[in-house]
Amino acid sequence: MKVLRLPMLLLVLAALPILAQEDPCLPKKPSDDQQDHLVWQFTDLLSADEVERLDRKLGRFAQETSNRIIVLVVDTLCGLPPSDFAFEIGETWGVGAKGFDNGIVLLVKPSGPPGQRHVFIATGYGLEGAIPDLTAKNIVENEILPRFRDGAYYSGLDHGTDVLMSLAKGEFDHKSYGKKKFPWPVIIMVLLVLIFIGISQRNKAKRYARTNGVDLFTAWWLLSQANRSHRGSWGGFSGGGGFGGGGGGFGGFGGGSFGGGGAGGSW
Numbered sequence: 001m002k003v004l005r006l007p008m009l010l011l012v013l014a015a016l017p018i019l020a021q022e023d024p025c026l027p028k029k030p031s032d033d034q035q036d037h038l039v040w041q042f043t044d045l046l047s048a049d050e051v052e053r054l055d056r057k058l059g060r061f062a063q064e065t066s067n068r069i070i071v072l073v074v075d076t077l078c079g080l081p082p083s084d085f086a087f088e089i090g091e092t093w094g095v096g097a098k099g100f101d102n103g104i105v106l107l108v109k110p111s112g113p114p115g116q117r118h119v120f121i122a123t124g125y126g127l128e129g130a131i132p133d134l135t136a137k138n139i140v141e142n143e144i145l146p147r148f149r150d151g152a153y154y155s156g157l158d159h160g161t162d163v164l165m166s167l168a169k170g171e172f173d174h175k176s177y178g179k180k181k182f183p184w185p186v187i188i189m190v191l192l193v194l195i196f197i198g199i200s201q202r203n204k205a206k207r208y209a210r211t212n213g214v215d216l217f218t219a220w221w222l223l224s225q226a227n228r229s230h231r232g233s234w235g236g237f238s239g240g241g242g243f244g245g246g247g248g249g250f251g252g253f254g255g256g257s258f259g260g261g262g263a264g265g266s267w
Contacts, residue, residue, distance in 0.1 A: 025078035026085070029093045038068065043075035045110050050154040058161065067127065067168045068096050069104040069161055075111045077118070082107060082264050086122035090258035101126035101257045104164055106157070107264075110148075119144055120264030121164070128261035131167050135177055137263035139163050145267050 027042060038058040039051050046054070058069050070093075077085045086107040089095070096103025101124040109118045121136040131139075139160055147156035167177065201220070209219035 025076065026088060026092065027072070027074065038062065039071045041073040043073055043111060045073045045108065045153050046157075047154075054154070054157060054161070057158075061165050065165075065169055066097050066100065067102045067104070067165075069106060069164055069168075070095055071106045071108070071157055071161070073108045073110065075109070077109055082109065082118040082120040083122065083260075083262065086120045086262065086264075087258045087260065090122050090124060096124045096126065096257075102168070103127075103258070104131070104168070105258075105262075106160065106164070108153075108157070110153070115266055117148075118264060118266045119148070120262060121160075122258055122262040125257050125259050125261070127168055128259070130170065131164065131261075133261060133263045135167065136261075137265070138177065140263060140265040145265050148267050 027040065030037065030040070036059065037055055039046075039055040041051055054071060058071070062068050070089075072086075072089060074085075080088070086105045089107070090103055090105045094103075095105055103124040104127060105120075105122040107118070107120045107122065111117065119140050121131075121140060123131050123136060143163055144156040144160040147153070147159065163177065205216055205220040208214075208222065209216050212219065214222070
């Protein structure tokens with residue numbers, strides 16, 4: 001009997017990982033009829049309206065480009081680092097199109113004390129060139145976390161996914177992302193306005209000088225003094241708008257592969 005115990009023990013130990021997988025902590029892959037949804041919230045963070053808006057935006061993007069971005073909100077990482085959790089979801093869910101590996105998992109774990117609330121962007125093999133690790137890190141640090149710290153969770157995810165979509169579509173590359181461009185159009189507009197005002201004031205001064213028999217400099221000075229007594233105040237302006245649409249029929253989980261690309265942060 002003692003001879004049989006060792007092989008039996010080894011057999012049981014070998015089977016433990018398989019048994020553990022029968023009841024995994026990770027969220028299960030959505031069924032076929034659910035795979036048009038790209039925002040998955042397993043703990044409260046976004047309102048129902050915000051989930052729908054974000055889901056529609058990502059759905060339109062998937063239809064237009066075949067790239068898939070999913071947003072996954074969870075209350076536990078199952079004891080895994082955020083990166084491993086996101087990669088595991090990408091692989092087991094098959095986020096992206098098979099053969100293209102063009103999926104992105106934007107993972108959010110909002111629960112826990114400060115410093116233990118996490119965001120991670122995991123990129124599939126096919127998008128690692130368009131969205132390198134450093135760029136993913138900059139998106140987290142510049143677009144998502146500042147808004148999350150203010151409690152603006154939808155805004156953070158909206159801005160973050162906007163940048164991810166633009167990079168994936170090639171609207172700009174990762175080298176130009178984050179670079180501040182000198183506002184030449186604004187500068188030129190201001191200069192044109194100042195030139196127009198200067199010409200107008202000069203013409204007024206000429207007319208005043210001819211009418212009152214004074215030199216041009218004196219006329220300019222007198223007009224400027226008169227304008228001081230007629231100062232007013234600017235009012236305010238505010239506005240807004242929105243766009244909504246629908247999507248479906250694209251399937252977000254075709255079998256994409258993930259190889260460790262991405263970056264994250266915490267707040």
